[in-house]
Amino acid sequence: MTMQRAVKPFILLCLVLFVASGWYCHVREIYAASDTTRSASLRPVAPKEARELIERNKGNPNFVILDVRTPDEFRSGYIEEAVNIDYYGPGFQVELGKLDRTKTYLIYCRSGNRTEDTFEMMRQLGFREVYPLEGGIKAWLAAGYPVSGQKR
Numbered sequence: 001m002t003m004q005r006a007v008k009p010f011i012l013l014c015l016v017l018f019v020a021s022g023w024y025c026h027v028r029e030i031y032a033a034s035d036t037t038r039s040a041s042l043r044p045v046a047p048k049e050a051r052e053l054i055e056r057n058k059g060n061p062n063f064v065i066l067d068v069r070t071p072d073e074f075r076s077g078y079i080e081e082a083v084n085i086d087y088y089g090p091g092f093q094v095e096l097g098k099l100d101r102t103k104t105y106l107i108y109c110r111s112g113n114r115t116e117d118t119f120e121m122m123r124q125l126g127f128r129e130v131y132p133l134e135g136g137i138k139a140w141l142a143a144g145y146p147v148s149g150q151k152r
Helices: 002-039 047-056 071-075 092-098 113-125 136-142
Strands: 063-067 104-108 129-132
Touching (some): 047 063, 047 104, 047 129, 047 136, 092 113, 104 136
Parallel strands (some): 063 104, 104 129
């Protein structure tokens, strides 16, 4: 009878160790995923570097230029092939969350403030390659680069 009493705690200990090892593996996977996000390319770029990035990615379906200004601002002139998601729109974070996290994004606004906030949201959502345009479209225009859709 003492042998049976010794077997029950042993089985219980084995069960606890089995569950704990599964938990440990799960936690390791979570940390590994977050390390990947941290090591991704998430850095601001000057207008010249943004222009080079756009040129290198012409025709690349995995490269997206994301304009986070209002629709009126967007209509006043935007970087060619940019997609507009209104930062001030009620569904902005939801729309941002729908984007493919594996694609490469160049993001910009008017002067850089909304870009910085969007960049932080994208980083927290796990986007892997995001390049915020320093100074926004104002810096782009000051560098002499063209825009599309500009009212004349």
